[in-house]
Amino acid sequence: MIKKNKTNIAIVGLGNIGSYLYKYLIKNKNYLSKKSNTLSDVLYVSAKNKSKKRKLSIPKRKWLKNYIDATRDKKIDIIVELIGGAEGPAKKLVFAALKNKKNVVTANKALIAKYGDKLAKIAEKNNVNLEFEAAVCGGVPIIKSLKEGLIANSISKIYGVFNGTSNFILTSMDKNNLEFKDALNRAKSLGYAESNPSSDLNGEDVASKLKILTALSFNSYINNKDISVEGINKVDRVDIKNANLLGYKIKLLAVSEIKKNKVTQRVNPCLVKKSSYIANINGVLNAVIIEGKPVGETVIQGEGAGPQATTSALVSDILSILKGEKKLPFMIPDKKRKKIYFESISNKKFSAYLRVDVKDKRGVLSDITKTMSKNKLSIKRLIQNPYKSKKYSSIVIVTHQAKDSLLNKTVFHLSKKKYLIQKPKFIRIENI
Numbered sequence: 001m002i003k004k005n006k007t008n009i010a011i012v013g014l015g016n017i018g019s020y021l022y023k024y025l026i027k028n029k030n031y032l033s034k035k036s037n038t039l040s041d042v043l044y045v046s047a048k049n050k051s052k053k054r055k056l057s058i059p060k061r062k063w064l065k066n067y068i069d070a071t072r073d074k075k076i077d078i079i080v081e082l083i084g085g086a087e088g089p090a091k092k093l094v095f096a097a098l099k100n101k102k103n104v105v106t107a108n109k110a111l112i113a114k115y116g117d118k119l120a121k122i123a124e125k126n127n128v129n130l131e132f133e134a135a136v137c138g139g140v141p142i143i144k145s146l147k148e149g150l151i152a153n154s155i156s157k158i159y160g161v162f163n164g165t166s167n168f169i170l171t172s173m174d175k176n177n178l179e180f181k182d183a184l185n186r187a188k189s190l191g192y193a194e195s196n197p198s199s200d201l202n203g204e205d206v207a208s209k210l211k212i213l214t215a216l217s218f219n220s221y222i223n224n225k226d227i228s229v230e231g232i233n234k235v236d237r238v239d240i241k242n243a244n245l246l247g248y249k250i251k252l253l254a255v256s257e258i259k260k261n262k263v264t265q266r267v268n269p270c271l272v273k274k275s276s277y278i279a280n281i282n283g284v285l286n287a288v289i290i291e292g293k294p295v296g297e298t299v300i301q302g303e304g305a306g307p308q309a310t311t312s313a314l315v316s317d318i319l320s321i322l323k324g325e326k327k328l329p330f331m332i333p334d335k336k337r338k339k340i341y342f343e344s345i346s347n348k349k350f351s352a353y354l355r356v357d358v359k360d361k362r363g364v365l366s367d368i369t370k371t372m373s374k375n376k377l378s379i380k381r382l383i384q385n386p387y388k389s390k391k392y393s394s395i396v397i398v399t400h401q402a403k404d405s406l407l408n409k410t411v412f413h414l415s416k417k418k419y420l421i422q423k424p425k426f427i428r429i430e431n432i
């Protein structure tokens with residue numbers, strides 16, 4: 001915990017986020033000092049390539065020889081880690097910083113999701129802060145809300161749209177009638193997607209955020225094993241159109257809930273009713289919905305990524321430390337965090353959207369329905385779209401509720417059929 005007249009900060013990583021934060025901290029020095037009643041200074045910076053051309057000018061004296069020096073320098077009180085990635089220099093830096101009793105602020109969800117429990121233990125032992133508001137949903141202040149504003153509540157469910165890039169792509173496919181590839185290129189050209197957006201598209205980015213929020217919501221340790229993760233990379237424009245016809249929108253949802261002392265965590269694209277709140281979260285926006293007692297339902301919505309929104313979260317964490325607020329990374333002491341039971345979603349019931357594109361042949365439809373009934377799946381709605389010129393049909397089925405394991409089994413059996421044009425599509429329907 002620090003509360004002194006001058007606090008020195010080191011920023012390690014000067015990419016999209018680090019360079020914006022550096023400029024913000026320099027420009028708003030007086031504002032920060034008013035808010036915290038203390039002076040702060042960015043004493044050192046570091047990045048991988050010192051001679052890289054950057055859109056900001058930093059005095060030579062501020063450059064560290066090696067990023068790890070920030071963890072050893074007695075003058076440094078706060079290290080802001082903005083390198084990224086769960087391993088490599090980010091991991092080395094944050095472990096060394098906490099071991100050397102430096103306060104750490106990070107935007108690194110991958111690192112916190114993987115090593116957050118170990119890091120929190122070191123921070124607690126050494127009486128320093130490990131803050132990671134910026135790691136989850138950028139400018140949406142969900143970490144502080146869970147740790148402070150909603151602390152009175154017993155939370156039963158936390159869910160929402162946690163990835164701006166994939167939400168932007170789904171919205172563009174829907175509203176601008178774009179193919180996945182074109183929507184992704186649009187996101188890249190507007191700076192919403194990184195040159196390698198794989199973790200945004202395969203659900204991993206959202207999964208890291210959900211694991212962190214689950215641990216905070218249910219006072220548990222982070223669970224990396226029992227989580228079902230799918231991204232949006234298999235959703236195409238035809239699915240979006242079909243969803244619209246059926247009265248739904250497709251969203252990449254993250255959901256964590258506790259029922260009878262068992263927690264399930266899942267990240268997957270799903271169909272949500274057009275009239276629902278979540279269906280109307282468009283573009284790069286993120287939204288987090290928390291259900292708890294006694295508060296009821298709380299919604300927080302905002303920009304989920306980008307330098308401005310992320311800097312808003314980073315500065316909030318930096319100010320907490322400047323003000324001398326001692327906080328445990330996961331709100332309660334390590335020993336009081338619970339080992340709760342997590343279970344897979346295989347026993348959970350969903351109704352689902354299935355799309356089976358098949359060769360135009362006799363007997364195909366009855367074989368599909370037979371395969372479904374063998375797996376105890378019943379049909380709520382069926383639409384057959386024949387594409388005569390291309391000699392195939394697209395069969396769209398909405399199932400009644402069934403166990404997730406049976407839905408998956410059916411898809412597996414259907415995917416073996418010789419009459420298929422492509423793998424069947426399976427998207428769960430969420431009643432939210």
Ligand SMILES: NC(=O)c1ccc[n+]([C@@H]2O[C@H](COP(=O)([O-])OP(=O)(O)OC[C@H]3O[C@@H](n4cnc5c(N)ncnc54)[C@H](OP(=O)(O)O)[C@@H]3O)[C@@H](O)[C@H]2O)c1
Nearest residue numbers: 013014015016017047048049082083084089107108305306
């Ligand atoms: N971008 C977003 O919208 C966003 C939103 C929320 C959270 N985040 C998180 O914020 C963090 C930073 O993201 P970003 O978009 O700013 O990434 P970025 O643009 O790729 O920047 C990474 C920075 O790390 C530096 N770096 C790499 N290896 C290093 C090393 N060995 N020693 C010192 N510096 C090293 C790079 O140096 P060079 O400049 O010399 O290459 C670069 O400045 C990540 O954890 C990310 O998940 C990002």
